[in-house]
Amino acid sequence: MPVTPYEDLLDYATSCVLPTPWAQFTLHAFIEHATGKEHLAMTLGDIGDGEPVLARVHSECLTGDVLFSQRCDCGAQLEGALQKIAAEGRGILLYLRQEGRGIGLVNKIRAYRLQEAGADTVEANLALGFHADARNYELCQPMFAQFGIKSVRLMTNNPRKIDAMEKMGVSVAERVPLLVNRNAFNNSYLNTKQAKLGHMMTPLHEVVAEDGEL
Numbered sequence: 551m552p553v554t555p556y557e558d559l560l561d562y563a564t565s566c567v568l569p570t571p572w573a574q575f576t577l578h579a580f581i582e583h584a585t586g587k588e589h590l591a592m593t594l595g596d597i598g599d600g601e602p603v604l605a606r607v608h609s610e611c612l613t614g615d616v617l618f619s620q621r622c623d624c625g626a627q628l629e630g631a632l633q634k635i636a637a638e639g640r641g642i643l644l645y646l647r648q649e650g651r652g653i654g655l656v657n658k659i660r661a662y663r664l665q666e667a668g669a670d671t672v673e674a675n676l677a678l679g680f681h682a683d684a685r686n687y688e689l690c691q692p693m694f695a696q697f698g699i700k701s702v703r704l705m706t707n708n709p710r711k712i713d714a715m716e717k718m719g720v721s722v723a724e725r726v727p728l729l730v731n732r733n734a735f736n737n738s739y740l741n742t743k744q745a746k747l748g749h750m751m752t753p754l755h756e757v758v759a760e761d762g763e764l
């Protein structure tokens with residue numbers, strides 16, 4: 551019998567050492583039962599000691615995380631989160647395979663194409679028949695439980711992520727902001743996240759000068 555409603559969602563598969571430019575992490579692989587998707591955790595230090603753990607819940611963004619896209623802040627957030635964990639010598643990053651806020655890579659590229667025609671990131675998702683954010687964070691509960699983690703210091707600007715953790719019984723002891731540099735390509739995307747998705751970021755007027763220069 552599962553102990554929580556989330557326990558049966560995935561299996562722990564295996565782990566290996568993962569050296570990175572910032573620290574030598576341990577990489578853990580999980581397999582989700584419903585989809586067969588392979589989700590990952592990167593861990594560092596003693597994370598099972600009961601103290602709140604510095605944590606990042608990162609949603610897959612192949613274009614930003616791997617292909618250096620400047621359209622979003624994902625790649626810089628991924629790097630920044632790993633650097634912060636390495637600096638503390640302790641923490642965890644969950645890498646969830648919910649590409650494109652849950653709509654998949656091909657649909658995200660369709661959404662980008664609509665954005666090139668003038669839609670913002672939310673309007674594009676809606677025009678394709680999806681919710682603005684189709685993600686589900688329930689896998690995080692058994693992934694954190696695998697390492698004995700009950701409380702996190704969550705690196706995020708997204709209030710819905712914090713709500714989702716708390717609802718599953720993962721206590722968020724602290725929110726750690728994870729802000730990245732704006733550029734000419736991600737500026738309107740970040741503004742829309744702030745205005746329509748509720749992300750907690752620097753007020754727009756402090757960042758965008760009147761002449762539009764960044």
Ligand SMILES: Nc1nc2c(ncn2[C@@H]2O[C@H](COP(=O)(O)OP(=O)(O)OP(=O)(O)O)[C@@H](O)[C@H]2O)c(=O)[nH]1
Nearest residue numbers: 609610611622648649650651658661671706707708
């Ligand atoms: N559908 C869609 N998904 C996008 C777009 N840009 C980035 N993504 C996806 O959005 C997800 C990242 O979400 P964000 O809203 O940037 O960040 P977050 O994880 O919710 O919040 P933070 O914790 O503050 O970073 C990844 O899965 C990306 O692939 C876009 O324009 N459209």
Ligand SMILES: [Zn+2]
Nearest residue numbers: 611614622624
């Ligand atoms: Zn991205």
